[in-house]
Amino acid sequence: MSRYRWLEPAPAPSSAFDLTDFPLLSVILARRGITSLQQARSFLQPRVHELADPYGLPDLELAAERVRSAIRNRRPIAVFGDYDVDGLTSTALLTRVLRSLGAEVRPYVPNRLQDGYGLNLAAIDRIIKDGAALLLTADCGTSNGRELAMAQRAGLETVVLDHHHAHGVELPGTAFVSPRREDCRYPFREMSAVGVCYHLVRALAGEDVAAAMLPLVALGTVADVVPLVGENRIKVHHGLARFGSDAPLGLKELARQADLDPFGVTSWHCGFILGPRINAAGRMADPLTALDLLLTDDPAKASRLALELGKLNARRQREMERMIAEAEEKLRHGGRDAGPLLVLADTAWSIGLVGLVAGRLVERYRRPAIVLERGPDVSRGSARSIDGFNIAEALGQCHDLLLEHGGHSMAAGLTIETERLVELEERLVGILDATVGDDIPTPTLQLDAELHSSELTLETERLVSLLEPTGHGNAAPRFFARGLAVRRPRVSRDGKHLMFQAVGSDGTAVRAVFFNGAYALPDLVRLGRVDLAFSLKRDSWKGETRVELDVLDFRPATEF
Structure with missing residues (x-):
């Protein structure tokens, strides 16, 4: 079901609506700490000459x-x-x-x-x-x-x-x-x-x-x-x-x-x-x-x-999917999917991909993950973490077990003697328990605004695009809409993604894509009607341009 705890936005102050000629854009800017006309201009029209002296x-x-x-x-x-x-x-x-x-x-x-x-x-x-x-x-x-x-x-x-x-x-x-x-x-x-x-x-x-x-x-x-x-x-x-x-x-x-x-x-x-x-x-x-x-x-x-490079990337994707499938099989076979921390190693896993796999496992299982290329004597790997658990500091507390380590709060790398992997896992589980206790926090999803189905249009997407470039530190606006009916859900040919039509109470139908969300098909079908959290994207196909919902999460409908 829902992967996140949704943080719905607080009402915007009336002064926020003076920032631009577009109320939705103004509200999003205000909620990102942009409160003056000068700040809004600098944000929406960034200028190279504003760079400091090198x-x-x-x-x-x-x-x-x-x-x-x-x-x-x-x-x-x-x-x-x-x-x-x-x-x-x-x-x-x-x-x-x-x-x-x-x-x-x-x-x-x-x-x-x-x-x-x-x-x-x-x-x-x-x-x-x-x-x-x-x-x-x-x-x-x-x-x-x-x-x-x-x-x-x-x-x-x-x-x-x-x-x-x-x-x-x-x-x-x-x-x-x-x-x-x-x-x-x-x-x-x-x-x-x-x-x-x-x-x-x-x-x-x-x-x-x-x-x-x-x-x-x-x-x-x-x-x-x-x-x-x-x-x-x-x-x-x-x-x-x-x-x-x-x-x-x-x-x-x-x-x-x-x-x-x-x-x-x-x-x-x-x-x-x-x-x-x-x-x-x-x-x-x-x-x-x-x-x-x-x-x-x-x-x-x-x-x-x-x-x-395109061929190498396709090979990388295949290898990564193989490693993820093998990691999940290890979890099922070992009965370890309920553990608070995931530590997985395999001789057939590539050091070039272990970080990507660890990140996917964190996203799926909501707990820290360490994935390693297992060697006969020494193993090398990457760790990814969750909010509230500094994985680099935790590895630092285990420095006596490690040959090398380094990184930051959410991601780190490590090298360890293979025979000490079990000891490392036990030590880290203890540190995790002392840090966050039994209840690993559910990750939060900060939402920018609620949209009604009638607002799921190319014009809204055009307004949102004024916030580009988006990414870390300036996330693409995250919206939510209530009570959308799910129509024609299906899984992509590669078995990874989930696509469906999201239909509002006014009959507006919009294509929705949940990347890497194929696992959620049974829940989506069972619910039939959901609240969606999403970003807006512009999709062009065969000369036709349309708005598309990039699904971030869903929950049972709270309004019909």
Whole structure:
């Protein structure tokens, strides 16, 4: 039945209706803390010139000078980026711009399956042997003091462009550009790594060159799930607006092969269509495939690489569904689905996918989950959590059992001796019990407004689209409607999704899709009439455009 505890909105103050000419839009803005006309204008019409001075970031001036010096003196520059979308877009951004400025640039990206995250000594050795004089790291480096020191001893200058937590971190001799530094005075600190790299490009090449790179910045920012507010909103808004004209050739081809119009790409497309295809390279094979796509200017090569990424993503989806099915079978077979914490491991599971599987299990079972690639001696995995239980802190309390661990409150990674897995589970169950007790809280769903069936229209969707880009920190508005009849429910061909017609008391019928909700078909059929929580989407098919409900949850009807 209902997966969430619905938080229906409180009545909006009368002053809220003065924010725009549209009452629904005004109310949504007010409920998001936007209470003045100036705030509403800045939110609805974000402007690039409102970005702060890039030199406000610590060490950015030193980083820029080191790059300029390398270019002047024709000294090779190594750019080492992470294998995820933020790292790959960062690497592509720096490589493209520095080459346009005359630099000799050699990009490097680690292999997730072989090298793991961040700089490693083998990579440093390779960079030294390749003759680099300056090393830039993108989306990594904060935790790589040893590797950076090795590079410096070999004569390289070092620059770190990162956004990960840097409490107590010191990197002697390195230009350490990060909004997370404790001494950072830059007014916005929640940016992605590609957002940090963008500021270096502003300093090196000017605002016009930097602005043309905003499509890459938008993709990396959305995919890294940083809050889409403040500066991030400005970058993503303008990056999406320029996507059709300025995105790299390969990225536009990737969009076309996913049946997207490059001139109509949204934040949702970045997060759920393009981002997963870019990530699939690192999860399933070699991230250099994705980097090559972002760097190529050859149409034939772009087409071939985009096709390859599409195939890798399809394979990733199949592998993930297999792992989820096997995980659920383990739970059923072991009689463990009532436990407060899920810890599952298998020799056939890929380290590149365990985090995605853990996230799906948390969504389905509403409890923390740890999923691992089981090895004969050592197992590696990912953890995902629920509100109220800081999984990174919990793993920290088990540090004596772990070889490696790190992360944040809702997601973490770990490496452990396989023989200690049972002990880890027992310890974590005790910590969970002490933290949240017997009653694991039901996740909440904050709703923005109630809509009547007559308001489920393209015009309402158009108003809502003014809040784009939406995502983490600026969620797509979540609405609810009461007493909708369920007509013609069916499961998608792949057995994952649920589709039906939602019919209001006035006869209005709207297509509704519950992604990954096939399991709910029996409840939906039994109820017949429900309250729906949903977001509005615009769907185009065979020349026809219609509004569609992206179902978030349902409950028994409270009104007929």
